Amino acid sequence: MPLLQFDTTVEMSVEEKRSFADAVRTSYSRRMQTGTDHVAVVIRPREEGELSIGRQTDDDRLLFLDAEIRTGRTFEQKRSFALEVMNLAADEFAVPEPNMKVVFTEHEGRQMMGYDRVGSDWNPDEETDA
Incomplete structure (x- = not known):
């Protein structure tokens, strides 16, 4: 029953938020070998200056994911999901x-x-609904 919480300075329309949440949910299901019906996604818009990271570029678009997940996933599963989500945000x-x-x-x-x-x-043998 993961809770995937995004804080971001990216401006998104309601449709973009829903589409992004759906894509994240699908990615989580695929990478973590689980269904989608229990995956909660939160997208919190933040103003410029509310988020920062030391290596930040001059671009003010930032996106941080706090992924609250069940134990048991491998490093490779977590890393592939993290990269897929970051690639999605970049694209x-x-x-x-x-x-x-x-x-x-x-x-x-x-x-x-x-x-x-x-x-x-x-x-790892549990059924998926996706």
């Missing part, structure tokens, strides 16, 4: 590569809850 919104960051925080499945369910530990 769709021209965010310079140095202006992006992804951080993973891992939780036991039971620490992730929806109204109607409590998460379980991740199993």
Whole structure:
């Protein structure tokens, strides 16, 4: 039951936010071997100056992802997902590569809850809905 939270200075229309969230959800499902119905995506617009990173280019477009996920994924799964999301942001919104960051925080499945369910530990053989 991942929670993928983006903070960004990129201006996006409602349609662009929905499209980006769908693409992120699809990428997560593919890279992390899970479904999409439980993947939550948050996109928080930020004003210039509210975000910074030491290696930032002169371009003010920044995008940071805080990915709260279940434990169990390999480094390769996490890295491929992070790169795919950053490539998506670079392609769709021209965010310079140095202006992006992804951080993973891992939780036991039971620490992730929806109204109607409590998460379980991740199993690489679980069914996907995507």
